Amino acid sequence: MSKPVGTPVDREAGWALLVYAMAALVAGSGLVLMLLQARTASARLDFLAPVTLLVLGLTTGLMVFISRANRRQIAQLNAMGEELADYAALLEQNTDLLERAQNVANMGSWASDIPADDITPSPQGCKILGLPAGSHIRFEDYLGLVHEEDRADVKSAWKDALKQGTFDGEHRILVNGQQHWVRHKGELEYEPGGQAVSALGIVQDITEQKHMRMALKNSEARYRTLIEWTPDAVLVHRHTQIMYANPAALKLFGAPDLYSLLRKHTTDLIHPVDMDSQRTRMLRLGSDEAPSTPAEARCIKLDGSPIDVEVRGTAIEFDGEPAVHVSIRDITQRKLLEHEIRQLAFYDTLTQLPNRRLLDDRLSQAINANRRSGGFGALMFLDLDNFKPLNDTYGHGVGDLLLKEAAQRLKACVREMDTVARFGGDEFVVLLTELDTDWQKSRQFAETVALKIKTAMAKPYSLPLQDPSNPALRVEHRCTASIGVMVFSSASSRASAQDLTKWADAAMYQAKNEGRNRICFSEHSATELVDHYFFNSYKTSSEKG
Ligand SMILES: Nc1nc2c(ncn2[C@@H]2O[C@H](COP(=O)(O)OP(=O)(O)OP(=O)(O)O)[C@@H](O)[C@H]2O)c(=O)[nH]1
Structure with a gap:
């Protein structure tokens, strides 16, 4: 089967050209015949054939021309129709998309x-x-x-x-x-x-958003009402910048108005001693949703004075953005009470010196410390000599004044790290810690301090007689101290705090018996020495071997 040659348009144009050529040939033949007959002046009827040929040729050509023109127009119209259909489909597709988007x-x-x-x-x-x-x-x-x-x-x-x-x-x-x-x-x-x-x-x-916005507004209003009335100070901050403070916070920090706190950062209100710990807590709150556990801290008021507080923070949303709610409770009174209870439990009310209970505790600590360091400590037991006559002559009030003065003198004789305690009545105990790892040096140090104390205590006391009719009236009293000293190492770990006190007390009685105003060393100090060297040599050999 032979293949058609060229495109349909080419073929159609070829056929049209052929028809035009044939029509022109027919019309031309008619015209030539007419001219020839006119020259030969033949009969009128003889014109019919050439005219017919001319008309036939022209009509055929014209018809082919019109037909082609129509076909072209139809093709154009068809193309436009197809284009419109494409646009309509696209429009429909876009309308559908728009509707779906609106729906979503x-x-x-x-x-x-x-x-x-x-x-x-x-x-x-x-x-x-x-x-x-x-x-x-x-x-x-x-x-x-x-x-x-x-x-x-x-x-x-x-x-x-x-x-x-x-x-x-x-x-x-x-x-x-x-x-x-x-x-x-x-x-x-x-x-x-x-x-x-x-x-x-x-x-x-926007019904849903509106309800959510209204709910948020209501809960914020409720939150504000609650914290406006709470007795605790409340601050809301974002990255430490204070965004809100309730009336209790204004009162606590001594702020004249809200604006004076809103200009501040929470870090401006934290005492330098607690700055690091509070910063850490604040950072943790930023990442942790759980409320922090209450912590004690020191804050500073706007006038710079310190206050003891208990703080607790929690992450919240404030005005639609993350923030931190800090609840601050003034615990100044509680702290004072705690201090008072502690003072009553561990300190002597007259002299403010540690009492027997606190002494026991510190002595046990010293024994443990010596055990670790391998060093010596010293315990001194003091009893005032000739104190009773002051009480008997001028009354207990004047006796109290002497005890207080004696306490101050004792404290002035020792280092900050040492302990001066009132044991009871006119008895005091001095604990010297971390003397030396050498027995001789430690004993010497203890003796130096004991002598210093003996001298200080023996100085006359000038005491006001507390006579309302003559406030300037004073009495001079001389009252020495008998001192028993126990040097201990505790390396042997055999002696308890009670043992050491008992031995120092015995040495004090020895000083009393020997005539008062003197220093006696406990005979147990030597036993401790032997134990110390035994313990240390044992420790060294076991470490080696
Ligand atoms: N003012 C006052 N006296 C007290 C206190 N506690 C005990 N005393 C008195 O202290 C005295 C202690 O008695 P002693 O130690 O025997 O008297 P002393 O005259 O020092 O006798 P020696 O120690 O033997 O020298 C007693 O009179 C107690 O009443 C106190 O808190 N205040």
């Missing part, structure tokens, strides 16, 4: 022909407004959907929009008896004369 966004659109008072919502717009799909409504119809309390506002907003060219507003509508919040936003178009002719806008159902 819960947002519709609408167009309004203002002079005709005709509003055409999109399918999603109809759904939001509770209208059948494809509805056209008048402005008055729309007002009928609007909640009656919002109707006047909508009317006046539309009036303004006609002048301004844009609008953006929220109001309530009723859809099947249910209240919905909608937001309209749109633009108007004007004709050259200034008359608004059309408007295009979007409508969005």
Whole structure:
């Protein structure tokens, strides 16, 4: 089978050319015949054949020409039709996409022909407004959907929009008896004369957002009311910048007004001693949602004075953004009470020196420390000599003054790290710690301190007689001290705190018996020495081997 040559258009043009050529040949033959017959002046009837040929040729050519022109126009029209169909499909596709997008966004659109008072919502717009799909409504119809309390506002907003060219507003509508919040936003178009002719806008159902916003507003209002009334100080800060302070916080920090606190950072209110720990807590709060455990801290008021507080923080959302709520309780009174209880439990009320209980505790600590360091300590037991006559002659009040003065003198004789305790009555105990790892040096040091104490205590006491009729009246009293000293190492770990006190007490009695105002070393000090060397040599050999 032979293949056709060329495209259909080429073939059609070829056939047309052939027909034109044949028509021209026929018409030409007719014309030639006519000319020849005219020359030979033949009969009138003889013209019929050539004329027929001429007309036939011309008519055929003309018909082919017209037919081709028509076919071209039809082809063009067909092409345009196909193009239009493509556009229509694209439009349909875009409309479908737009509708789906509006559906997802819960947002519709609408167009309004203002002079005709005709509003055409999109399918999603109809759904939001509770209208059948494809509805056209008048402005008055729309007002009928609007909640009656919002109707006047909508009317006046539309009036303004006609002048301004844009609008953006929220109001309530009723859809099947249910209240919905909608937001309209749109633009108007004007004709050259200034008359608004059309408007295009979007409508969005914002009921859910509105309810959430209202719930948030209500909970924030509740939160504010609660913290306004709470007796604890409350600060809300974001990255330490104070955003809110309740009246109790103003009072606690001595702020004259809210503004003076809002200018501050929480770090401005933390005492330098607690800055690091509080910063760490704040950083942890930023990443951890759980409220922090209460912690004691020192804060500073705006006038710079310190306050003891208990702080507790928790991460919150404030004005829609992450922040930290800090609750601050003033614990100054509690601290004072705690201090008072501690003083009563561990300190002598008259001299403010540690009492027997605290002494025992510190002595045990010293024994343990010596055990670790392998060094020596010393315990001195003191009893005032000739104290009773002062009491008996001038009364206990004056005796108390002497005891207080004796306490001060004792403290002045020792280092900060040492302990001076009142054991009871006119008895005192001095604990010297971390003397030396050498027995001789430690004993010497203890003896030096004991001598210093003996000298200080023996100095006369000038005491006011507390006579209201003569306040300047004073009495001079001489009252020495008998001192028993026990040097201990505790390396042997055999001696307890009670043992050491007992041995020092015995040495003190020895000093009393030997005539008072003197120093005696406990004979157990030597035993301790032997134990010490035994223990240390054992320790060294076991470490080696
Ligand atoms: N003012 C006052 N006296 C007290 C206190 N506690 C005990 N005393 C008195 O202290 C005295 C202690 O008695 P002693 O140690 O025997 O009296 P002393 O005159 O020092 O006798 P020697 O120690 O033997 O020298 C007693 O009179 C107690 O009443 C106190 O808190 N205040």
